[in-house]
Amino acid sequence: MKSGSRLEKVLTAGEFAVTAELGPPQNADPEAIKKKAQYCLGNVEGANITDNQTAIVRMSSIAAAAIALSCGVEPVVQMVCRDRNRIAMQSDILGAAALGVKNLLCLSGDHQKFGNHPQAANVFDIDSVQLIAMVKRMRDDKQFLSGDEIKEHEPRLFIGAVENPFADPFEYRVLRLGKKVEAGADFIQTQCVFDVEKFARWMDMVVAEGLHEKVYIMAGLTPVRSHKALEYMKTEVAGMSIPDELIKRMQAVEDKEAKKEEGIKICLEMIEQVRKIKGVAGIHLMPIGWESITPVILERAGLLPRPEV
Amino acid sequence: MIVADRKPIEEILNSIKEYDKIMLAGCGGCVTICFSGGAKAVELLASQIKMARKKQGRAIEIIECTPERQCEYEFIDQLKDDLKSVDAVLSIACGVGVQAMSERHPDTITIPGLNTKFMGYPIEHALWDERCAGCGDCVLEWTGGVCPIARCAKKLLNGPCGGSANGKCEVDKDVDCAWQLIYDRLKKLGRLDNLKQVRQPKDWRTSTNAGQRKTKFEEAML
Ligand code: SF4
Numbered sequence: 154m155k156s157g158s159r160l161e162k163v164l165t166a167g168e169f170a171v172t173a174e175l176g177p178p179q180n181a182d183p184e185a186i187k188k189k190a191q192y193c194l195g196n197v198e199g200a201n202i203t204d205n206q207t208a209i210v211r212m213s214s215i216a217a218a219a220i221a222l223s224c225g226v227e228p229v230v231q232m233v234c235r236d237r238n239r240i241a242m243q244s245d246i247l248g249a250a251a252l253g254v255k256n257l258l259c260l261s262g263d264h265q266k267f268g269n270h271p272q273a274a275n276v277f278d279i280d281s282v283q284l285i286a287m288v289k290r291m292r293d294d295k296q297f298l299s300g301d302e303i304k305e306h307e308p309r310l311f312i313g314a315v316e317n318p319f320a321d322p323f324e325y326r327v328l329r330l331g332k333k334v335e336a337g338a339d340f341i342q343t344q345c346v347f348d349v350e351k352f353a354r355w356m357d358m359v360v361a362e363g364l365h366e367k368v369y370i371m372a373g374l375t376p377v378r379s380h381k382a383l384e385y386m387k388t389e390v391a392g393m394s395i396p397d398e399l400i401k402r403m404q405a406v407e408d409k410e411a412k413k414e415e416g417i418k419i420c421l422e423m424i425e426q427v428r429k430i431k432g433v434a435g436i437h438l439m440p441i442g443w444e445s446i447t448p449v450i451l452e453r454a455g456l457l458p459r460p461e462v
Numbered sequence: 463m464i465v466a467d468r469k470p471i472e473e474i475l476n477s478i479k480e481y482d483k484i485m486l487a488g489c490g491g492c493v494t495i496c497f498s499g500g501a502k503a504v505e506l507l508a509s510q511i512k513m514a515r516k517k518q519g520r521a522i523e524i525i526e527c528t529p530e531r532q533c534e535y536e537f538i539d540q541l542k543d544d545l546k547s548v549d550a551v552l553s554i555a556c557g558v559g560v561q562a563m564s565e566r567h568p569d570t571i572t573i574p575g576l577n578t579k580f581m582g583y584p585i586e587h588a589l590w591d592e593r594c595a596g597c598g599d600c601v602l603e604w605t606g607g608v609c610p611i612a613r614c615a616k617k618l619l620n621g622p623c624g625g626s627a628n629g630k631c632e633v634d635k636d637v638d639c640a641w642q643l644i645y646d647r648l649k650k651l652g653r654l655d656n657l658k659q660v661r662q663p664k665d666w667r668t669s670t671n672a673g674q675r676k677t678k679f680e681e682a683m684l
C-alpha cells in the first residue's frame with residue numbers, strides 16, 4: 154500500500170469507487186464542514202476538500218480536512234499551484250500527512266481572475282504535473298524537491314490528479330494524462346461529464362494507450378437542478394461540453410421539484426453509462442451547492458452500502 | 463521591443479501640478495515605435511498639458527525633447543544644461559529610461575508619464591502582443607518558439623490547463639492559449655515528442671526572484 158487510504162484499498166481491490174466533493178465554507182465555522190461530512194459519512198471512499206475553488210477565499214482545505222477526519226470521513230485534500238510556492242506546498246504536504254490525510258489531489262488551479270480577489274498575484278512556481286512528481290518523490294524517494302532527504306516519517310499519500318477530456322487540444326489530452334501518470338498519479342478524477350459520447354471517445358484513447366492499467370480513472374459527475382446551471386456551464390466555463398439535448402430535457406420540466414427529480418435521473422443514467430465504459434474505475438460526484446443529494450443518488454444507483462475493505 | 467501605454471492625462475496632470483516649468487522628455491527607441499513616447503507623442507502631450515493648465519489658470523512652460531534613447535547616459539547627458547532651468551522632468555520613456563534619467567540627473571525629479579507593460583511586437587498595425595518575460599532561461603527551443611512563461615496565464619511548463627478551449631485562454635477569450643499554439647507548432651514541425659517528457663520545475667533564480675539582475679559581456683569589457 155502506498156498510503157493505506159480507504160480510496161486506495163477500494164480501488165486496488167477492484168471495487169467501483171466513489172468520491173464526492175465537500176466545499177469548505179467562506180467563514181470559520183467548523184459546523185459547516187461537519188454538516189456536509191454527514192452526507193459523505195459511510196457513503197463515499199473519500200470527500201474531496203476543495204482548495205479555494207474558483208479562486209474564492211474559503212477555509213483552508215487542510216484545516217477542513219482535519220475537521221472531516223474528526224467526523225470519520227476520509228478526505229481527499231485538493232492542492233492548487235496558484236497560491237503557494239514549492240516551499241509552502243511541501244510544508245503543507247507534511248502538515249496534511251501529519252494530521253492523518255492520506256489522499257492528495259494535485260491541480261493547477263483556477264486563475265484568480267475568476268475569484269473574489271482578481272487583484273492578487275498568482276504563484277504557479279510549479280505546475281500540476283510537477284506537483285504530482287514532487288509528492289511522489291517525497292513519498293517514494295523520501296526526498297524534498299531540492300534533493301534533501303526526508304530522514305523519517307515521509308508523507309504517505311495516494312496521489313490524485315485531474316484531467317479534462319473536454320478541453321482542447323482534444324488529441325493531446327490523453328498524451329497529457331500519460332504525463333501525469335508518468336509523474337506519479339495514482340488516480341484521476343475527470344472534469345464533469347455531461348457529454349458521455351465524447352468522454353467515451355476519450356476513454357477509448359486512454360485504453361488504447363494502456364493508461365487505464367496504470368492509473369484509476371474516476372468519471373466526474375455533477376447532478377443539476379435546473380437547465381440554467383447547464384446553460385451557465387456551457388457558456389461561462391471554459392473547457393466544458395454540454396449537449397443541447399440535456400438542456401432541452403431539463404427545460405421541458407416545469408415544476409421545481411420535478412426538475413430536481415429529472416436532474417437526479419440524468420445523473421443516475423450517466424452513472425449507468427460511465428460504469429459500462431472500459432477503464433472507468435469509479436465516479437466522483439460534484440453536486441455543486443447540493444451536497445445533500447449525494448446519499449440519495451448513491452442509494453438509487455445501487456452503490457450503497459460501500460464495500461468492506 | 464518594450465511596449466508602454468501613456469498614463470491617463472488626469473494622473474499626469476496631478477503628478478506635475480506643483481510645477482511651473484518642466485521638461486517633457488520622450489525617447490526615440492521602442493516607445494516611438496509603439497506611439498506612446500516618441501517626438502510626436504511629446505508634441506501632443508505638451509499641448510494637452512498646456513491647454514489643461516491654462517484652463518486651470520496656472521500656465522506651465524514646457525521644454526520638449528526626444529533623445530535618441532533615454533536609457534543611455536550618452537544621450538541624456540546632453541540635456542544637462544536645459545535641466546538646470548526646470549522644476550521637474552516628465553519622462554515618456556519606458557521605466558528604464560525614467561530610471562536612467564533619475565540616476566544621471568539626481569538633482570531633478572523625474573516623473574513617469576507611461577506605464578511600461580511588456581516586451582513584445584506589433585502583430586498588426588497599432589496592436590502589440592507580449593512575447594517575453596525575460597525569465598533568464600529560455601525554453602523556446604522545445605516549445606516551437608512560443609513562450610509559456612509570458613503567454614500562459616499560469617506559466618505552465620506541462621500545459622495546457624483544463625481551461626483551454628477553441629484555441630483561446632480561459633482567462634481572456636481574446637488571447638490565444640499559448641499551449642494550443644505550442645501544440646500546433648510542434649505538430650507541424652513533427653516534434654510532438656517534445657511534449658511527452660515531464661518538464662522539471664523551473665529554476666526561477668534567473669528570473670526576477672533573486673533581485674536585480676546584471677549581465678556582463680567579458681569580451682567587450684574595457
Ligand atoms: S522562456 Fe523566458 S527568455 Fe524565453 S521567451 Fe519566454 S520569458 Fe523570454
Ligand code: SF4
Pocket residue numbers: 613614615616617618621622623624625626627630631632633638639640641642
Ligand atoms: S488556457 Fe492555455 S494559456 Fe490559458 S492558462 Fe490555460 S494553458 Fe495557459
